Amino acid sequence: MAHGGMGGGMGGGMGGGGGRLSSDLKLAPGQRPDLRRVLGLFRPYRGTLAVVLFLIVLGAAAGVVSPFLIREIVDVALPEQRADVLAWSVGGLIAVTVVSSALGVTQAMLSTRVGQSVMHDLRVSVYSHLQRMGLGFFTRARTGEIQSRIFSDIGSMQSVVTSVMTQIVSATAGVLMALVAMFAMDWRLTLFSLIALPFAVWMNRRVGRRRREIVRTRQEKAADLSAGIQESLSVSGILLGVTMGRTEALSRTFSADSRELADLEVRSEMAGRWHMAVFTTLMALFPALTYLLGGHLLFNDPDGSGITIGTLVAFIALQSGLFPQINGLLRVATQVNSSLALFSRVFEYLDAPILIKDAPDAVALDPAEVRGEIRFEDVSFSYPGAEDPALDRIDLVVPAGKHTALVGSTGSGKTTTGYLMARLYEPSSGSITLDGHDLREVTMESLAASIGVVTQETYLLHATIAENLRFARPEASDEELVAACRIAQIHDHIESLPDGYATVVGERGYRFSGGEKQRLALARTILRDPPVLLLDEATSALDVATERAMSGALDAAARGRTTVSIAHRLSTIRHADQIVVMQRGRIVERGTYDELLARGGVFADLAHQDSRRDDGADGLAADGVVDDGVAAVDDGADEPVVQDPSGR
Incomplete structure (x- = not known):
């Protein structure tokens, strides 16, 4: 015999049952993953990120050119009726707009590709790590929670991973460029524009802490809900609920959990909204106050050596672009702060120790x-x-x-x-x-x-009989499948089905009797021919x-x-x-x-x-009845396969 390998994994859980994730994988309250580790996820794509950074800086530099062109139009072209200055200034404004748009689209495409690549790497890393965790881990973690961390948590990080890095760099570059240009125009108006910045930073840190706590609680509740759905809406869960008369109670419990999750979603969305509303209102008032201060400086400088109307108009244009950049930067910082709760939940799995693994000098047996x-x-x-x-x-x-x-x-x-x-x-x-x-x-x-x-505990995939068998040996031929099924004494039954080996077994094989599933599992193992x-x-x-x-x-x-x-x-x-x-x-x-x-x-x-x-x-x-309530048949065969409307 040409020996193969393990055809079916050991079923059933030992040593702990299907409870919540072991507490040794939880971060301590207030503990956060190292931000450097999060940034490290982008390291394989630093070349592309360098191009994105260059495009962002180029776009930010182009953005501060417009106010200077506006100043030329207001102070020179219009008062002096200089058609040439007006023409090249307007042309410059058009060119800046076109270039900025093109740079923005290119930068967005590259940054989205990088972000999706990071998401892919993270999903694969978590999945591959869990594949190597061993049976002990899965007896302490619910399947629904594992799925929640892979899909819900990583999915919730998508907007952060795909856009937040470029938003931070773009906003930072825009703020720095705008500040340099503003100082070049008038340092007094610039200092006045930054009065509210310390308050905004303090408020942002406070809001970030609140949102991080709410987000973690929300994701834990979402994981509970996902686990409950996975357990109660499986074939086994439906059978248990109906036979125990618990369907209404399960619906009420689900409703209560869903309502709690909805409340947490509202709290997460509204956290810090009043603080941000106050800051946004202040920012909206600053252009008016700047006109007041600029007019006062202009009235007290009749010679126009310190400030001009064009300078004031251009400065307000820069200021109008600066405040949204600062506001966006603070908003992104809050988003990153709260998303660290998601990273911490994913990193808990990545940091879980693999207890059973190959030794450095492990021998491969033939x-x-x-x-x-x-x-x-x-x-x-x-x-x-x-x-x-x-x-x-x-x-x-x-x-x-x-x-x-x-x-x-x-x-x-x-x-x-x-x-x-x-x-x-x-x-x-x-x-x-x-x-x-x-x-x-x-x-x-x-x-x-x-x-x-x-x-x-036979586990069959929701796939055809042939696909279930080939899970053990993907390269197995049809003849080898038949030979294994003959040994397992299930071939004749498969041939009697309308679709034969193309019959879909249903979720966890519930369309087959216990003996039929056992013989399919046995055939799957025989197909690998283990010694x-x-x-x-x-x-x-x-x-x-x-x-x-x-x-x-x-x-x-x-x-x-x-x-x-x-x-x-x-x-x-x-x-x-x-x-x-x-x-x-x-x-x-x-x-x-x-x-x-x-x-x-x-x-x-x-x-x-x-x-x-x-x-x-x-x-x-x-008397025609056997242990599990299935009618006995003369030849000891299993109960027939359940037929569905398709005839399978």
């Missing part, structure tokens, strides 16, 4: 040469926050090419043992080896290619009739491989080469089925309980 012997040597493991260890100093040998079964009551540690084999977690102490290689010294990719996993097969209670959720049909597929898949079964029903592991009995994180018995039964210990008690359950289930099946 799956074709892997024999499949797995050894646990003095292994202990504790889930974060748990008081008692899940595994306590266990020693275990899984022989190559043999079938080893792990059994025990709920909480005995058998599933945790499987997680450690697949390196979804790492042991707190001790070592686990595959063919003598410590798993911590093997590359994650080659380990995934060597150990295939099938779990009771080690880990079956994590792969039939525990099935009725007895379906489980018996499924067991034949499992036996066929296990042939020629090292197989580890985490068993729920002991009847499925009767022919295992080795059965390991676990209790409270320790191995208490091991041997064959008959040996352990004859010993009369823990395994014998479990077998007795299992036998009583099977006898009851067989009695129900004889």
Whole structure:
């Protein structure tokens, strides 16, 4: 066999449930991400940004030329009736307008491209980092919140990232150019124009702090709402809500949360609006006050050596452009201040440590040469926050090419043992080896290619059957898909469907029965042909009739491989080469089925309980009913696929 890799990820969450994001990823109150780190996002595009900066400065310089041309028209061209001066001054005004517009469009195009590139880099960085976080992270974070941070938080930063940098530079350049020109015209009027600036800066900082707090609260509430939608409007969520009679209550809860989010949106929009209104009013009054001061200076300077009418008109034109620039700069500063709350939420994910990763000198195993012997040597493991260890100093040998079964009551540690084999977690102490290689010294990719996993929590994509299978091996041919499905004993059922392998399975595969989904997951794993097969209670959720049909597929898949079964029903592991009995994180018995039964210990008690359950289930099946309420059929086949109006 040409061995492949892990066909299906371990399902189910351990050690913490689906609660809020762990508190160790939260920034302390008032803590902000380093602004230099935010600016560092633009570093790969500094060449383009340099061009944008040049265009901005050029545009700002062109902008201050107009007032001087206006002064020439007022002081020279009109009083002296100089047609030539009037002509070239008007021509200059037209040229400045055309050039400024062209520079603005070019600068906007370049800055938008840079901003969207930064957004793309940030989204990909967060997604790629989360892909490597490991199972432990996702047992503490809700899917809805993760989606909210990738789409909502990063999406809310879009306007900041795509335009704020150029707005800051443009406004700064415009302010500096205008101030230089204003000082060149009259220093007294310039100083008068800047009286309100300290007040505006103080007010801006105060408003920024308020908005940052509101924005963070708003995004957290939006994440809660997104998580609630994702949970309650999934197929499982709808089934739970309807069967528990909670649809009205869920709607009321959603309404209350939505109203709270709407109130936070209003608070965010209105934060500091009165302060800005006062400042804007003052700025609007300054041109009138400047005319008053300029007229006073002109009246007391009859010779016109200090100030002229043209100078006053040109100065007001500069001032009229300066105040909006200052106002825009302060507004952008407030926007940046508040958006730091969004950056902090995204950086929390980027800064989350990757606990399971390749060692610098990790070895890449060749799956074709892997024999499949797995050894646990003095292994202990504790889930974060748990008081008692899940595994306590266990020693275990899984022989190559043999079938080893792990059994025990709920909480005995058998599933945790499987997680450690697949390196979804790492042991707190001790070592686990595959063919003598410590798993911590093997590359994650080659380990995934060597150990295939099938779990009771089958996950299928909302895609066709063929696309679901090729998720394991995109290059697989149609013949290889059919071969894998024959081994998993699902091919005949697929062929009976109207669209065959082109049938869309529906969200999470809910258009198929439990046994059908399990066999599709098994076929997906077989398609990669791993030398080690880990079956994590792969039939525990099935009725007895379906489980018996499924067991034949499992036996066929296990042939020629090292197989580890985490068993729920002991009847499925009767022919295992080795059965390991676990209790409270320790191995208490091991041997064959008959040996352990004859010993009369823990395994014998479990077998007795299992036998009583099977006898009851067989009695129900004889009456045409099985464990999960699905009508039994003579050949043990699964319930039929649910038909939708399209006939699929």
